[in-house]
Amino acid sequence: xxxxxxxxxxxxxxxxxxxxxxxxxxxxxxxxxxxxxxxxxxxxxxxxxxxxxxxxxxxxxxxxxxxxxxxxxxxxxxxxxxxxxxxxxxxxxxxxxxxxxxxxxxxxxxxxxxxxxxxxxxxxxxxxxxxxxxxxxx
Numbered sequence: 001x002x003x004x005x006x007x008x009x010x011x012x013x014x015x016x017x018x019x020x021x022x023x024x025x026x027x028x029x030x031x032x033x034x035x036x037x038x039x040x041x042x043x044x045x046x047x048x049x050x051x052x053x054x055x056x057x058x059x060x061x062x063x064x065x066x067x068x069x070x071x072x073x074x075x076x077x078x079x080x081x082x083x084x085x086x087x088x089x090x091x092x093x094x095x096x097x098x099x100x101x102x103x104x105x106x107x108x109x110x111x112x113x114x115x116x117x118x119x120x121x122x123x124x125x126x127x128x129x130x131x132x133x134x135x136x137x138x
Contacts, residue, residue: 004031008130011110015123018088021110022070028129029067035136057132059125062112066122080115087113088122 011020
């Protein structure tokens with residue numbers, strides 16, 4: 001957690017930074033490997049770990065998909081919440097969105113557009129995943 005918490009918190013302190021958003025997803029997702037090793041008597045495989053994490057934090061699959069998409073660009077294994085790294089983006093700016101919907105620079109944040117076309121603020125997802133790890137490890 002000595003790398004995970006500061007990396008996630010750096011993004012939460014600058015929710016406009018896509019690079020920090022991707023790094024937060026990567027380190028939050030990599031904790032699965034460590035938690036699995038520590039709990040091998042409880043879980044048969046990492047798939048079981050992901051199932052448990054999703055039960056505790058329904059947003060965790062988004063963390064996994066953002067991390068995987070950051071590495072592979074396009075994801076083909078199902079089920080997924082998103083399938084492309086292009087789905088991690090900024091909220092539309094004032095001149096990019098339909099009239100009355102865009103935001104000024106200070107209102108811009110990293111969002112994730114899911115395959116079902118819903119979008120969510122990534123900071124909320126990161127905060128939920130970070131809180132999950134803190135609850136499990138501290």
